[in-house]
Amino acid sequence: MSAHAAPTKRLTLGDLAAKKAAGERLVMVTAYDFPSAQIVEDAGVDLVLVGDSAAMTVLGYDSTVPVTVDEMLMLTKAVRRGLDRPLLVGDLPFGSYEASDAEAIETARRFVKEAGVDLVKIERGGTTVDRARALVSAGIPVVGHVGLTPQTATALGGYRAQGRTAEAALAVIDDALALQAAGVSLLVVEAVPSEVTAALMPLLDIPVIGIGAGADADGQVLVFHDLLGLYPGSAAKFVKRYADLRSAAVAGVEAYADEVREGVYPAPEHGYGMPEAEARRLGELLAERWDIDSRK
Template sequence: MNASQLSPAQTPDQGSTQAPAAAVTASGGHSLYGGVTNRRVTVRDLAAAKQRGERWAMLTAYDALTAGVFDEAGIPVLLVGDSAGNCALGYESTVPVTMDEMTILSAAVVRGTKRAMVVGDLPFGSYQESPAQALRNAARLMKEAGVGAVKLEGGERSARTIELLTESGVPVMAHIGLTPQSVHALGGYPVQGRGDEAAHRLQRDAKAVQDAGAFAVVLEAVPAELAAHVTETMAIPTVGIGAGVGCDAQVLVWTDMAGMTAGRVPKFVKQYANLRAVLGDAAREYAEEVRGATFPAPEHSFK
């Protein structure tokens, strides 16, 4: 597919950095960000946002405390990603993450939030065997952890699974483009959709998951023009990560976004804080005060 065949990306919304109590869109309806305050965000809210052209943000979360901060900030969707393998569990990739781990982490995020839709990842090996296996594990995340939806990787190859899950009452967020669970098959984390054949394959994957009943689809590491074109042809929201500004929504791994990740981060990451430095400075100051016998001070001691 040539660039001339692609529609241009839409212009990003320019809004406040603070969540309004009842934000109102140009069309007069309540916006997704800050507009739902007395219940959790649902798939219907996301569909309505797509219809009115409202963009929204998703972040990962792996514990109740962090999830609560993002919930209070008005983030409408939180993903308990299998990226926890890299960010919280010390694995080198997402592949080793288990259903037990995902269930524990997802339950913590649900307990720490009141408003956000919580989406739980189905980890590698928990759905590839058969649609029945996928349903069993998706039901576990919904029943034991309380998530409102699940996410799984794959386009055409996962269509039958998505169809069974949605028919069974499980909302599914699909994930195409770069699929991290396939890191060994891909030989790393290369950009997907470059060239005519790869671009057409990505479009087929997007249509397949939509036709199967997915309520949204993540596009990861996809050329921006291609992602914008896919977004314009889809009835369901697209969630970009390394896919340019033309998607309906964006997701980042929170430790990347907040500057907790050590070393190099992907090209598509913007760091909005440097929490690793802040936390390190606090730990060093604490240690120095303990060594110097200035902590605990009298005001921190009992009489």
């Protein structure tokens, strides 16, 4: 539980279903550490995803593929400590669930037991549908992910929109329906044409979270660092930047560096003092111990 607020009721999957039924939009944001978790908590989001995008956003890898289970667990535990109300979703990293149902269940159980996630997320349809079914049967709530799936972006032709032909769109829809039939609680649809999402929504009963998938989904997710402008350069087409924190952060550090070099910081008000009598007594003790006066 975060220290910034009184305890609040944690959302449940039933709450998400009720919001969907009432037409209330769901808000999901990624977070990767304790401070960002506290920020999104205070902002009132519904779901927090510790995505394997952490591989690139906070760990400096060039893709999501290298990140390990232990690295993801470390980040997810930190986020859990910063959250009260939102549901927490943990991304199972590449190579930690594909080989077998038993591997998927063991990895997912670690995220539930060690990091306290409410749901785990896995990517793609195909054999992943079997893994989803096994996880659900083991009592672990699952978030499915279709469309652009970063863990297999190379096989999909890179980080580009999926489902842009009628046949490809049908494949995305088939994957989504198969995951729903397998019992997933939630679905993320990434980087597909808006028309595909619009066609998909009447076919699904579970909440759908879009990212680069148009406005018809039940909710949206963005990466914390993207929406706050913490990285230089251009972002994906679907990203809207709601702040420019990188520029503010660079300016702040530059101002600090300038003041240190100019001898302006720290000023007297940034330090601690001793009572005058104690300072005088310290001088006397130093003089007695090291014969300071004789060194002048």
